[in-house]
Amino acid sequence: SAVISQKPSRDICQRGTSLTIQCQVDSQVTMMFWYRQQPGQSLTLIATANQGSEATYESGFVIDKFPISRPNLTFSTLTVSNMSPEDSSIYLCSVGGWTGELFFGEGSRLTVL
Amino acid sequence: GIQVEQSPPDLILQEGANSTLRCNFSDSVNNLQWFHQNPWGQLINLFYIPSGTKQNGRLSATTVATERYSLLYISSSQTTDSGVYFCAVERLKVEYGNKLVFGAGTILRVKS
Numbered sequence: 001s002a003v004i005s006q007k008p009s010r011d012i013c014q015r016g017t018s019l020t021i022q023c024q025v026d027s028q029v030t031m032m033f034w035y036r037q038q039p040g041q042s043l044t045l046i047a048t049a050n051q052g053s054e055a056t057y058e059s060g061f062v063i064d065k066f067p068i069s070r071p072n073l074t075f076s077t078l079t080v081s082n083m084s085p086e087d088s089s090i091y092l093c094s095v096g097g098w099t100g101e102l103f104f105g106e107g108s109r110l111t112v113l
Numbered sequence: 114g115i116q117v118e119q120s121p122p123d124l125i126l127q128e129g130a131n132s133t134l135r136c137n138f139s140d141s142v143n144n145l146q147w148f149h150q151n152p153w154g155q156l157i158n159l160f161y162i163p164s165g166t167k168q169n170g171r172l173s174a175t176t177v178a179t180e181r182y183s184l185l186y187i188s189s190s191q192t193t194d195s196g197v198y199f200c201a202v203e204r205l206k207v208e209y210g211n212k213l214v215f216g217a218g219t220i221l222r223v224k225s
Binding site: 001033041042043044045048090092099100101102103104106107109 | 146154158214215
């Protein structure tokens with residue numbers, strides 16, 4: 001299984017600001033995935049990040065609000081832009097293993113005031 | 114899109130009891146996984162089980178793909194088993210991917 005590190009682990013942010021979450025993997029992976037988990041809810045896929053191409057966003061998520069970078073095969077960032085209290089969530093980075101399994105980082109817990 | 118339903122939504126067990134969690138899905142899948150989210154939010158991959166049966170210690174899982182359901186068995190439950198159990202699936206398709214759709218989860222509380 002891959003080791004996935006996320007930063008920050010948690011943060012408290014002011015309304016209207018932006019925050020960038022980093023995800024580092026200990027091995028090269030083709031696809032990285034960003035999920036959101038709102039309080040008391042399940043996980044929802046935000047986007048798939050492929051190296052060398054633009055991220056593919058799921059319905060309800062747009063690039064202006066959640067810009068994603070994927071500069072190489074071991075790293076990705078997700079920015080939550082112009083935050084509002086509704087953006088308070090856990091944001092999780094994940095990668096797929098060779099056998100199809102999905103592994104998650106520890107998550108970044110954001111609280112927007 | 115594919116629908117994933119988990120039951121029960123909540124479960125309270127006395128330590129040492131056994132339990133069965135269920136996951137129903139609405140379409141053929143090529144990927145099904147069970148996860149445990151601990152109280153600190155960490156998601157742990159329990160089983161990758163698109164079909165068949167697997168066991169890992171006190172946990173086991175069975176997926177009957179033709180009938181579109183999966184079961185997670187927890188035996189001799191411990192307080193550390195508390196948390197949320199998620200079932201996640203990916204619809205059967207030609208191209209490779211890991212775009213999992215998650216169920217709503219089962220909240221398990223094990224009392225000592």
